[in-house]
Amino acid sequence: MHPKDCIFCKVIDGVIPSTRIYEDEGFICIRDIHPQAKVHLLVIPKAPIASLEEVFPERGENKAALLGQLFDVAAKIARQQGLLPGGFRSVINTGSLGGQTVFHLHLHILGGEPLRGSFG
Ligand code: 5GP
Numbered sequence: 001m002h003p004k005d006c007i008f009c010k011v012i013d014g015v016i017p018s019t020r021i022y023e024d025e026g027f028i029c030i031r032d033i034h035p036q037a038k039v040h041l042l043v044i045p046k047a048p049i050a051s052l053e054e055v056f057p058e059r060g061e062n063k064a065a066l067l068g069q070l071f072d073v074a075a076k077i078a079r080q081q082g083l084l085p086g087g088f089r090s091v092i093n094t095g096s097l098g099g100q101t102v103f104h105l106h107l108h109i110l111g112g113e114p115l116r117g118s119f120g
Pocket of ligand 1: 007011018030033093099100101102
């Protein structure tokens with residue numbers, strides 16, 4: 001369930017200030033407030049979707065097309081930010097056991113320095 005008191009909805013609406021580096025009809029991209037790499041960006045769909053679980057619900061409409069758009073935007077931003085062709089890491093944390101802390105779907109883009117080939 002998408003929370004009523006959603007931090008990223010407030011970021012999208014401009015109620016919570018952020019460093020917005022990209023915006024189109026469906027997405028925004030901001031700098032993460034606690035960067036885990038030299039470059040740490042968040043690509044956030046404007047649609048109120050809590051997590052990947054809601055993109056592929058057990059019942060109801062599958063929103064798979066949104067993920068294609070999300071990665072398309074991410075690659076575009078990575079190019080604009082000089083992360084490509086070198087490379088970057090993209091991460092979607094899903095659910096509390098997956099490390100998700102903000103329950104509004106978002107893609108992390110990490111890079112700007114060599115990243116270790118490990119997780120966690
Ligand atoms: P998650 O843990 O849900 O995958 O990622 C949430 C991310 O949002 C975290 O990396 C956290 O630092 C970032 N974050 C949380 N609140 C804010 C905020 O108000 N502004 C920005 N720019 N980032 C935030």
